[in-house]
Amino acid sequence: xxxxxxxxxxxxxxxxxxxxxxxxxxxxxxxxxxxxxxxxxxxxxxxxxxxxxxxxxxxxxxxxxxxxxxxxxxxxxxxxxxxxxxxxxxxxxxxxxxxxxxxxxxxxxxxxxxxxxxxxxxxxxxxxxxxxxxxxxxxxxxxxxxxxxxxxxxxxxxxxxxxxxxxxxxxxxxxxxxxxxxxxxxxxxxxxxxxxxxxxxxxxxxxxxxxxxxxxxxxxxxxxxxxxxxxxxxxxxxxxxxxxxxxxxxxxxxxxxxxxxxxxxxxxxxxxxxxxxxxxxxxxxxxxxxxxxxxxxxxxxxxxxxxxxxxxxxxxxxxxxxxxxxxxxxxxxxxxxxxxxxxxxxxxxxxxxxxxxxxxxxxxxxxxxxxxxxxxxxxxxxxxxxxxxxxxxxxxxxxxxxxxxxxxxxxx
Amino acid sequence: xxxxxxxxxxxxxxxxxxxxxxxxxxxxxxxxxxxxxxxxxxxxxxxxxxxxxxxxxxxxxxxxxxxxxxxxxxxxxxxxxxxxxxxxxxxxxxxxxxxxxxxxxxxxxxxxxxxxxxxxxxxxxxxxxxxxxxxxxxxxxxxxxxxxxxxxxx
Numbered sequence: 001x002x003x004x005x006x007x008x009x010x011x012x013x014x015x016x017x018x019x020x021x022x023x024x025x026x027x028x029x030x031x032x033x034x035x036x037x038x039x040x041x042x043x044x045x046x047x048x049x050x051x052x053x054x055x056x057x058x059x060x061x062x063x064x065x066x067x068x069x070x071x072x073x074x075x076x077x078x079x080x081x082x083x084x085x086x087x088x089x090x091x092x093x094x095x096x097x098x099x100x101x102x103x104x105x106x107x108x109x110x111x112x113x114x115x116x117x118x119x120x121x122x123x124x125x126x127x128x129x130x131x132x133x134x135x136x137x138x139x140x141x142x143x144x145x146x147x148x149x150x151x152x153x154x155x156x157x158x159x160x161x162x163x164x165x166x167x168x169x170x171x172x173x174x175x176x177x178x179x180x181x182x183x184x185x186x187x188x189x190x191x192x193x194x195x196x197x198x199x200x201x202x203x204x205x206x207x208x209x210x211x212x213x214x215x216x217x218x219x220x221x222x223x224x225x226x227x228x229x230x231x232x233x234x235x236x237x238x239x240x241x242x243x244x245x246x247x248x249x250x251x252x253x254x255x256x257x258x259x260x261x262x263x264x265x266x267x268x269x270x271x272x273x274x275x276x277x278x279x280x281x282x283x284x285x286x287x288x289x290x291x292x293x294x295x296x297x298x299x300x301x302x303x304x305x306x307x308x309x310x311x312x313x314x315x316x317x318x319x320x321x322x323x324x325x326x327x328x329x330x331x332x333x334x335x336x337x338x339x340x341x342x343x344x345x346x347x348x349x350x351x352x353x354x355x356x357x358x359x360x361x362x363x364x365x366x367x368x369x370x371x372x373x374x375x376x377x378x379x380x381x382x383x384x385x386x387x388x389x390x391x392x393x394x395x396x397x398x399x400x401x402x403x404x405x406x407x408x409x410x411x412x
Numbered sequence: 413x414x415x416x417x418x419x420x421x422x423x424x425x426x427x428x429x430x431x432x433x434x435x436x437x438x439x440x441x442x443x444x445x446x447x448x449x450x451x452x453x454x455x456x457x458x459x460x461x462x463x464x465x466x467x468x469x470x471x472x473x474x475x476x477x478x479x480x481x482x483x484x485x486x487x488x489x490x491x492x493x494x495x496x497x498x499x500x501x502x503x504x505x506x507x508x509x510x511x512x513x514x515x516x517x518x519x520x521x522x523x524x525x526x527x528x529x530x531x532x533x534x535x536x537x538x539x540x541x542x543x544x545x546x547x548x549x550x551x552x553x554x555x556x557x558x559x560x561x562x563x564x565x566x
Contacts, residue, residue: 021414350451350476350538358415366450380452380474409415410477412428 004307006392009299012037013390023360026398031176031206031339031386032364033228036292040232043291044284055283056257056274070283073290074273077238080293081223082214087246089239089273090281094205095125097224097239098170100276101201102129104252105222105245106168107137109199114139117160117169117191120146120376123176124369126203126224130170144171144187146376150178150329157187161194169200173207173223174337177368177384178329179312181207181337184218199245205229206337209296209388211305215240227285231388232292236285239276246272253278304389308338311387315340318396322403328377338387341368344403347410349383355406356383361398418532419477422525426481431488433480434458434470442553445561446545448537453479457545461553466490466498469549471542478526478535483542485522495550502543509536537564 010016013035018025027035047069053062055070078085091097110116116130120143134141144157152171160166169191174181184202191198201222207213209230215223222245227236241249251258251269255278260268269275296304313333319325324345330336344352353365364384367374374380385399437458447454453475460468469491471483486505490498501516505523508514511530529539544564552560 348452348474348476350453350478350535354418354532354535355415367452371449374452380454409419410424410427 004299004303004389004392006307006390010390012039014038014041016390020360021358024398026359026361026395028385028387028391028395028399029362029364030209030229030388030391031368031384033234034209034231034388035390036233036288037231037295039295040288040291044233044288047284047287054280066283069287069290070281073286073293076290076293080297081208081225081240082216083223083240084243086243086272087215087241089241089246089276090286091224091237091239092235092282093125093228093237094203094224094226095129095237097222097226097237098126098201098203099129100239100252101170101222101224102133104249104276105199106130106133108250110134110137110139110168112138113165114167115163115165116141117144117157117166117171118142119144119152119171119182121150121152121175121178121180121370121373122170122172123203123205124371125205126170126172126201127372139167140165142166143372146178149331150175150180151335152180152182152187154183154186154190158190161191164195166191166195167198169198171202173202173204173213174210174339175329175370175373176206176339177341177370177373177382179337179339179341180329181211181335184220188218188220206339210301210308210337212301221245227289227292230289230292231295233285233288235282236289238289241273243272246276249276251275251278255279257281299389307389308387309333309336311391311393312336312338312340314393315385315387315396315399318400319403322400324407325403328382338391339384340386341382341384343379343382344406346412347406349381351410352383352403352406355409356399356402359398359402359405361402363399417528418535420525420528422485422522423478423481426484426522427477430480430484432468432470432491433472433484435472437468437470439468441558442549443559444545444549444552446541446548446564447562448475448479448541448564451476451479451538453538453541455479455483455541455545457483457542457549459546459549459553461495461550464494464496466493466495466546466550469546471545475541476535476538478529478538479541482523482526482539483545485525486542486546489519489521489523490546495554499547499550502547505543506540509539 051065055067200220204225208225223240228234258278328341349365441461455473
C-alpha cells in the first residue's frame with residue numbers, strides 16, 4: 001500500500017519480534033510509548049561502553065567526545081524540527097516541558113485579569129500545570145469547545161479571545177485521544193490578532209513522531225514534545241522556545257551547570273538553553289534521541305506521514321464496518337493522526353483491552369490522561385489503538401477479530 | 413494468562429445477570445459512591461442497616477465486568493450478616509486479592525471465583541471496588557452519616 005517495506009523495517013525493532021502466548025505481538029499503543037529501533041539502542045550503548053563521561057565540564061578526550069555527542073544531538077533535534085538550537089531545552093519529558101513554562105513563564109506573567117486559553121481535548125500534561133498555576137495566580141481559564149467530529153471550534157475560539165485579555169494559550173498539536181490534527185497556525189493567529197503580546201505553547205507530543213514539524217513555520221513561542229513516543233528512549237523530552245523569549249526568562253530549576261557565576265549569597269545564569277538545564281543531564285537519552293531523529297529523518301517524515309495516512313484510513317474503514325463499534329474523532333484523514341479511540345457497545349473498555357491483550361494485541365484502555373475530554377464525550381473510558389511507522393495492514397485483522405471475540409464473550 | 417484465568421464462568425454469570433443491581437433501596441441507611449478513576453469504574457452502593465445487621469445491599473453503576481460481577485457476588489455473601497462480620501469478610505476478600513488463602517472461603521461464596529484476578533494486578537482494584545464501598549458504607553454509618561463519596565487513586 002505504500003513505499004514502506006514494513007516487514008523488513010520491523011526487524012529493526014527487537015520487541016516487535018516477540019510473541020505473546022503464541023500470538024504475534026501486535027503493538028497498537030505507540031501513542032503511549034513507541035518501540036525502539038536497534039540504532040537507538042546501539043547509540044546509547046556506545047556512550048556507556050566507549051566514552052561515558054560527564055558533559056560540558058571535563059577537559060579530557062572522553063568528556064569532549066561526550067559533549068560533542070550531546071550537543072551534536074541538540075543541533076540534530078533543532079534541525080529536525082526547524083528550530084534555533086539556542087531554543088532547544090532538554091527536559092525529562094513533555095510534562096516537564098509544560099511545567100517549565102507554567103513556572104518560568106505563566107506564574108511570572110499571569111495574574112488576576114489575565115486569561116489563559118486552553119481546549120477541551122488537552123492531555124493532563126498540558127492541563128494540570130496550568131490549572132494549578134491559575135489557582136495560585138488568580139488568572140482565568142477558557143476552553144475552546146469541540147465540534148461534533150472532535151475538531152476545535154475556531155468560531156468559538158474567536159469569541160473566547162475577542163476581549164483581548166488572553167495573554168497565554170496552550171493547546172495540543174494532535175489529540176492523543178481523538179487523533180485530531182489541530183490548526184495550530186490558525187489558532188495562534190487568532191490569539192495574536194486579539195493580543196499581539198500573547199504567548200502560545202503547543203504540545204507537540206503526538207505530532208513530532210508522525211509528521212514533518214517546523215517550529216519556525218508554526219511561529220509559536222513554545223513547543224513541547226517527548227522522546228519516548230518518537231522511537232527514542234524514555235526520560236528525555238524537549239521544550240522548543242523562541243530564543244528571544246527564552247532570553248528574558250528566569251530559570252525553572254537551579255543548581256549545577258545552569259550558572260555563570262556563583263557567590264555565597266547568589267548566582268548569575270548561564271546562556272540559553274543551558275540556563276534551563278540544571279544538573280547533569282540525561283546524556284545517554286539525549287544521544288539516543290539524536291539517533292531516533294536520524295532514523296526518522298532517514299525514513300523521511302513526509303513518507304512516514306503518508307504511510308500512516310493510508311493506514312489510518314484502512315483502520316477507520318475496518319472499524320467502521322463493525323456493528324456496535326463507535327469511533328471518536330474526525331473521519332477525514334487529512335486532519336487525523338494515528339490515535340484511534342473507540343467504544344464497543346455493551347463491553348467496557350477494560351474488558352475489550354483484556355480480550356485483545358490475551359491475543360497479543362496491545363491497546364490502551366482508560367481515560368488516556370484526558371479526563372476533561374472524557375467527560376466531554378460522555379464516557380468514563382475508551383479503548384485506543386494507535387499507530388506508528390512499524391504498523392501495517394496486517395495489524396488490522398487481529399484487532400478486528402479481538403473486538404468481535406470480546407463482543408461474543410461478553411454478550412449479555 | 414488466558415481469558416478463562418481471569419473470567420471464570422461464575423464471574424461471567426454475575427456479569428450477565430447481576431444480583432441486587434438496583435438504583436434505589438427502600439429504607440436506605442447509607443449511600444456511598446466509589447470510583448476507580450484509572451479504569452473509569454463508577455459504583456453507587458446503598459445499604460439498609462438494622463440492629464447491627466446488614467439487612468439489604470444494592471449496587472448500581474458503570475464499570476468493567478470484573479467490578480460489576482464482584483459487587484454482585486458480594487451482595488449475596490454479605491446480606492443478613494452483622495456489620496462486624498461483613499467487615500471481617502471484606503478483609504478476607506481483600507487479602508485474597510493480594511494472593512493469600514481465604515480463611516472464610518465458604519462464606520465468600522461466589523466471591524472465591526475472583527481469586528484468579530490476583531494474578532492480574534491492574535484488575536485487582538476492579539474486583540475490590542464493591543468491597544471497598546461496603547466497608548466505607550458501614551464506617552460512614554458508624555460515624556452517624558448517611559452519604560459518602562470516595563475516589564480510589566493509585
